[in-house]
Amino acid sequence: MILKSHILINIIIILVFLLTFTYSIPVIEQDIGRFYCRNETNPNLRCCPVLALRKNFQNSISIILINKSGYNMNLAVASLENGYWVNSFNIKCEPQTDPLKNDQSEVFSSATSTSYYNFRGFTTFIIDDDISSTFTIFWNRSSPTIQYNDYSFDFLPEKKYKVEAQRCFKDSILQVTVYVATDATKASIISFTSILIFIAILQFIILCFFRFSFKEGASKKSLATKLQQTYNFF
Structure with a gap:
């Protein structure tokens, strides 16, 4: 009992x-x-x-x-x-x-x-x-x-x-x-941040490349126009 x-x-x-x-x-x-x-x-x-x-x-x-x-x-x-x-x-x-x-x-x-x-x-x-x-x-x-x-x-x-x-x-x-694990979470955040930074840098490089190409094209076009004007003058 x-x-x-x-x-x-x-x-x-x-x-x-x-x-x-x-x-x-x-x-x-x-x-x-x-x-x-x-x-x-x-x-x-x-x-x-x-x-x-x-x-x-x-x-x-x-x-x-x-x-x-x-x-x-x-x-x-x-x-x-x-x-x-x-x-x-x-x-x-x-x-x-x-x-x-x-x-x-x-x-x-x-x-x-x-x-x-x-x-x-x-x-x-x-x-x-x-x-x-x-x-x-x-x-x-x-x-x-x-x-x-x-x-x-x-x-x-x-x-x-x-x-x-x-x-x-x-x-x-x-x-x-x-x-x-906390370290794994931090590693994931760091990895994700690194990817975002890499994408931002890549976009900046591409933007600079196109901008430089555009300026170079514009300069060549301006030079060709001046040469044409000089040729017409003579």
């Missing part, structure tokens, strides 16, 4: 946390069994973390991915070892196959059996930039004595992007935001 009360209290804490998490969502309720999920454009963002905790309070992981890279992100690989993607009724908490558009978010939640550890997985995304940058998220829970999950990221060019991660609730929930 005490354990059930403890789990209920923790789920309430999670709900309160999700109300104040970085990604805010409007409210309409939808019944999914004994748990009420808000029915909105993307209900997974709020429901999946709580559903994962209901499936396995001590051994579940939810990752909220926010795309601010300036490009679409496409799922390339999603893999789980000793676990499963959390699903319930019309709520599927697995990585989506549709492109994750810029300024949009998605969540994928996974869990495993109560007694089994060494629970791990990873997802790899390809960003629609000029070099098809890849971004991989790894997660691992290897021991029942360890209170926190291990997360890591790989393959994303640091000069082009910045990754910000926020952990919550004993690392059961991880929010990952992919930004355009």
Whole structure:
């Protein structure tokens, strides 16, 4: 009874946390069994973390991915070892196959059996930039004595992007935001400015060339006219 009360209290804490998490969502309720999920454009963002905790309070992981890279992100690989993607009724908490558009978010939640550890997985995304940058998220829970999950990221060019991660609730929930790096933004601005300066200089050179050609033509015409007048005089 005490354990059930403890789990209920923790789920309430999670709900309160999700109300104040970085990604805010409007409210309409939808019944999914004994748990009420808000029915909105993307209900997974709020429901999946709580559903994962209901499936396995001590051994579940939810990752909220926010795309601010300036490009679409496409799922390339999603893999789980000793676990499963959390699903319930019309709520599927697995990585989506549709492109994750810029300024949009998605969540994928996974869990495993109560007694089994060494629970791990990873997802790899390809960003629609000029070099098809890849971004991989790894997660691992290897021991029942360890209170926190291990997360890591790989393959994303640091000069082009910045990754910000926020952990919550004993690392059961991880929010990952992919930004355009400040240096990359500055480089783009400098590159664009350089192109504008080059175009302006090129226009100036062309204008000077035509002006000089016009003056030279006018001078030749004036000289020819004077020679003609001199010839007529004699």
